[in-house]
Amino acid sequence: MAGTLNALPFSSVIPAQAGIQTTWGVASRLCRDVFDQPQKPLSAKTSRHRRDATKHRGFTLVELLVAIALLSVLGLMLITSVRQVIEITSTGTARGEAVGTGASLLSRIDQDLRQMAGGNGGRLVCGQDPMGRMFIAFIRNLPEERTTLGGYYSGSERIESGYADMWRGQSASGTFRALQGLAEVCYVMEPKVASTKLYRGIVAPIGTSPSGSGVIGDMEQWHRQAGTSVPAAAANVLRNLGFDDHYQLLADNVLYLGFEFAMNGDEEWEGGMGGQSAFHYWESATDAYLSGWLDQSWPRRNGTGAAVDMDFPRAIRVTVTMDYAIPLKNATYLAAPLTPTDTTIIVQNAEGFPAPTFGLSRGQNFIRVNDEWIEFGALAGNVFSSCKRGARGTKALAHTPGADVRAGLTMSRIVTLPVGR
Known part of the structure; x- marks a missing residue:
């Protein structure tokens, strides 16, 4: 019997339903044995092949977009930083130029004012020019007489011998008249509407103002001839008086040059004579000294021609506005x-x-x-x-x-x- 069973097929010995269950169990056990077994470590050759495959793999679309976004942000940050550096540099340069030019201008005017000559030979006049801007003219001591060739040799001969030139701040090797230790100085804006150029005129020896040959005489003649002309017409009058030859450019980008005066106390900075605030005018000469036409057209303090001997102020506040x-x-x-x-x-x-x-x-x-x-x-x-x-x-x-x-x-x-x- 045993031999017979061994000779029979497997399916003929096990019933059909039992055979199906046995087959499913065997398959399940085989799958579990295959997939649940621990993974063997990769060999060195297999790992190297996988790394090489990763190296040659391209970026995905998301990775490319992220990289582009990061580069864009870094580029914008760099551009912004460069712009800020340029702006800071330009701002500092512009401010430094304005401060430097203004300080140099104030120092130059300070030097002239501290050498102002008083007494009977002195003169100080300040007010509006015919174009409605401020000017100042005065007589100062002339230390240049001791340091220039003009000071050594001027006036060594009579005018008839050729020593008749007026010294106007240029080279002192000419045939100048005796400088006499005094010079007329004038600060005035260029005779041009809305100009930003400030000029300085100096001449020695001093003229015989009013209507003299000095810079104070130039200002007087300018007022006399311009009268009530419009600014553009008034500008031509000063140029015809020799402005281009007698005045030197001192500074550019000057929007304003102004002067205020004090007599005995600082409180007078904020007010003037007569209880008014017209404290930008000064005239040291008396009405008896001025010509009749100057009494009418020369700018007077408080807009009047009152006969007041103003003499000389105690102090002057100089103000400049730089562009x-x-x-x-x-x-x-x-x-x-x-x-x-x-x-x-x-x-x-x-x-x-x-x-x-x-x-x-x-x-x-x-x-x-x-x-x-x-x-x-x-x-x-x-x-x-x-x-x-x-x-x-x-x-x-x-x-x-x-x-x-x-x-x-x-x-x-x-x-x-x-x-x-």
Whole structure:
């Protein structure tokens, strides 16, 4: 029987249903044995092949987008940093140029004022020129007489022998008259509307003003001949008097040069004679000394011709306003016509102009329209309001749209005079 069973097929011995269950169990056990067995470590050769395959694998789209985004951010950061460095450098350079030029200008004027000559031979006059801007002219001692060839040899012969030239600050190797130790000095803006160039004239020996040949005489003749002419016409008068030959360029980018005077106390900085605030004018000469036409057309303190012997002040406050270079430059144009009495000013673009301040920094609350300075009390958008016309010793004038509007850096220095009372 055993031999018979061994000879029979497996399926004939096990019933059909039992055979199916046995087959499923065997298959399950085989799969479990295959997949549940621990993984064998890869050989060195297999690992190297897989690494090589990874090296040659390209970036996916997401990886490329992330890389591009990171590079873009880094590029923008670099560009922003470079722009900031350039802006900081440009701003510092512009501010340094304005401060440096202003300081040098104040020092030069300081040197002249501290050498002012008083007494019967002295003279100091300051006021508006015919174009409505400030000028100052005075007589100073001339130490150059001891240090120049002109001082050694001038006047060694009579005028008839050829020694008739006036010394005007140029080379001292000419045939000059005796310098006599005194010179006339004048600071005046270029005779041109809205100019930013400041000129200095010096001449020795001193002239016989009024109507003399010196720079004080030039100012007197300019006022006499210009009269009430418009600024453009008045500019031509001074040029015809020899401005280009007798005056030297001292500084450019000068928006304003002004002077204030004090007699006995600092409180007088904020007011003038007669209880008014016209403290930008001075005339040391008496009315008896001035010509009759000067009594009428020469700028008088408080706008009157009162016979007051002002003599010489105790101190002078010199103020300059320098124009900034780009990117700090504050410049625009008038957008609407302006009469001499208007108190609201509309410009094309007021961006960058300083907001009004009060107190010690009040000197920045000014704008210049052509040659007139205006103090403003408020700034909203492109409109300056609560304005005081004809500020800083200038003249209120009518202006047309397109007129130049500027603001800048203001610097001051107080000079105590050796000739004050």
